[in-house]
Amino acid sequence: MSVLASASPTFPVLPALILTPLFGALLVVLGPRRRPELLKLTAVLATVATGALSLWVLLAFDAGGEGFQFASRHAWIGELGISWLFGVDGISLFLIVLTGILFPIAILATDPGHDSRAYYAWMLVLEGGVMGVFASLDLVMFFLCFEIVLVPMYFLIGRWGHGNRTYAATKFFLYTMAGSALMLVGIVSLAFLHADATGGALTFDLVAIAEAQSIATETARWLFLAFALAFAVKVPIFPLHTWLPDAHTEAPTAGSVILAGVLLKLGTYGFLRFGLYLFPEATHHFAPVFLVLGVVGIVYGAVVATMQKDLKRLVAYSSVAHLGFIILGTFALNTEGIEGGLLQMVNHGISTGALFLLVGMIYERRRTRQIDELGGLQKSAPLLAGVFMVVMLSSIGLPGLNGFVGEFLVLVGTFNAHRWYAVVAAGGVVLAALYLLWAYQRVFHGPAEGDNADMPDLCLREGLVLAPLLALIVVLGVYPKPVIERMEPAVDALVEHIERHVDGFEEPTSRMGIDISPDGPLDGPADSEEGH
């Protein structure tokens, strides 16, 4: 699919973002079973085309524009007022681009080993579903895409995963499905109550419902909880996180990359779009709960990650901690916090995605992920060690790399809103340095013995796969302004929306302002020097 040829303003680019991977999946299913390289080529082309479309969305996106762009609407079940309603704003824009970039990388990076046809088909279906979640502005459509994502991921973990894959896959599916069971009831109730209150026809249009704010306060709080449960499982927020370490560890490399990079963001994105926007009062009301859980997640994730013996499980628990930061920023309810959270969603996708890729590469070479059995890899694979270090430092939040910008904004936002939470969360940054540096030290430093001594270094394909992620890590760390600029109108509008609909709420503002956000390296945490 040529992007240039179809670059007319009326081209329905968002439906195309969803349909291109699905069409690719269809091609893969119909493709020859005995020619996995051909299937892979098809899958790569489909994801690259989707990625190109998402970049086109990024370029064509009006940076200063408010509201939703590229909107399109087609009736689905007219009788119930459900329609295919799509649109992009600064909040979903970068998640769509992140999805567009991560999928081709995940597909290029690893081969499934068996049943290639089903593997690539499920990957492509997964991409279509994820794009659907980020682009949907109709509550039912959002729910459909939110749920359908489970099926491909379930099969990816269960069929191509490691040892305990069946258990992990089933746990993942049931946790998430049980979590979102009540959300459907919430969505339908919301639509009926909205229709009752406004006297209009039944509609599931997010913008119409959110702008009207027609639901009574008490009811809205219950509905918010129904939504929040689904998102909290998906994020996951402590104590609903127990599916995550299993799913991440047992998933195949590409599955872990997508799971951590994109799928977890469905929950945090859900909180922004369907929590804050739909139920501002309830979000404000319950914010302390989520702030506490966010902080607990940061500390708990970090502590548990420190204890891990399995490198992949360590990265998985580090996700729990990172997502705690995103939750903290989101529920700080000010521009810095939300922007930081959003940025952190993208950063976490890049850094943790890259970490999972690297762990997967080590596993392919050494057939183990036990930290004990690795050691001194730096000598045999200096390039791999170097890349790992950059990615790890970005995950820690070293200034100059992408992780810092997001965490800094989150901490600034939280500090302005709830000072002590920020203090505790900053401790989490130190802990992150502890467990990641310690893991790095054990895996890459020291004497290399046995198989560790002659482990091959990165090959060209692996280098090419990692290069874009590394570039993003550096670029977003040094010059995040273009990203923040595009996010800001949407985030400002969201904060204003909260101010407008919550009595007595005023944005906890900062005297620092967003404009002096770090363009260059500031003084980072002292202990980050130990990595060198």
Next chain:
Amino acid sequence: MFAQAETVATPEVLWWALVPLLVLAGAAVLLLTVASLVRRLPEWLPAAWTIVAGLAVLVSVVPLWNEVQDDGARSFLAGAVGIDGSTLFVTALLAVAVVATALLSRAYLTREDLPGVELYVLLLLSAAGGVVMASANDLIVLFLGLELLSIAVYVMAALHLRRIQSQEAALKYFVLGAFASAFLLYGIALVYGATGATGLARIAGYLSTTILLEDGMLMAGFGLLLVGLGFKVAAVPFHAWAPDVYQGAPTPVVAWMAAGVKAAGFAALLRVFVLTFGSWSGEWQPAVWGLAILTVLGGSVVAVVQTDVKRMLAYSSIAHAGFLLVGVQAASDRGTAAVLTYLGVYTLLACGSFAVVTVVGGAGDDRHGIDAYRGLGARRPWLAGAFAVLLLGQAGVPFTAGFVAKFGVIAAATEGHSYALAGIAMVSAAVAAFVYLRILVALYMEDRHLEDDDEAGAVEVDPAPWGPRIVITVSVALVLVLGVVPGPLVDLAKDAVPVLVGG
């Protein structure tokens, strides 16, 4: 009704409205007669005959539907029989189920080396009973239809001569079914005692215009009717027969029980409770509410611990009945339309699923343990893929018809402010998902260790004959298409909301 003198006026009969019923009953009687006269009937003939009859019913429904949509519902035979959208909708579903069952039965009977004609005759008669139930405008007619439907199914359950489980299933079904019929009949008597009528329209008129000083008898009547019909649709706690009967009965017959009998039972529940007792919905809704919760939870939770796929599907079919009851409980047009949509979707899911079970069951119809499905994904990718779609559909995964069905009843319950019921139903849907996942795990995720001892572990599945193949293909295709484009079915069901017309 038997005119003995010319002066007695016979009630008006709308023959055109009876065409589906006449086709089914006529086909049954004709088949029975021909089979008893001709010594050696070609083996394919009874099945083909049944399929043609089913398709004829489907075709005949179309002009009747247009007629009813244009000129409204009618009642005739002195107000004892009615024809409206729901009648025709359910008739069409029954016809689809008849065709599917006949397609499965032919392959099944050949494989099991069983004599052929009776199954088809009974199937046609049972479907005729279902049509009578769906068009009943009088409690007595409803009872007649129910008995016709049930007695035929009792015999069908026993049709596998050499399987003791089949005989056992039939006996259980018969004894408990007879009990349920007694309950139903007593309920009819009490409602008659309370209202002085058996005609649905007259009962409805009486109930909406009269204030009863003593409503004990009516309440007892409601209760007994609910028990009787609850038994037919296998609602907890009247479900005990279902797992045993599903497990024991020949698999194509189970497809008919799950799809056909359930559709007829819910058509009756809608006519009697939502339509006739609608003005008293405040009185019976709590009972149906409790029944719905017990049924969704009971069906889902108990299904989890089963190891036999037929029993799993039996309990999941109970859970589906619970979802349908959620729609009945709403006692609204939206609820009724949702129930009809659900019935349409479930007919597809049930026929397709039991078609797969028929194929995998193998000669002897006893390979129903979950082990029989292990590694099927690797050995029979298309069959396993089809089953996966049907199971995901039953789980209510988006972009399958199963989601559309569940969405409808949840919307109806929410509109009626039954939030707790909707919530519990969705949570038990997540529980039930575990059951389907277990089968999916067996299909796809436990194949590797089997490669070591392929000879010992893997059960060889014979290639599917064309009958089941058609059923599986069509149902899978429709489940997917209706999942993406549900509009037509939803609109049909909306136009099929029943209306009562007095005689």
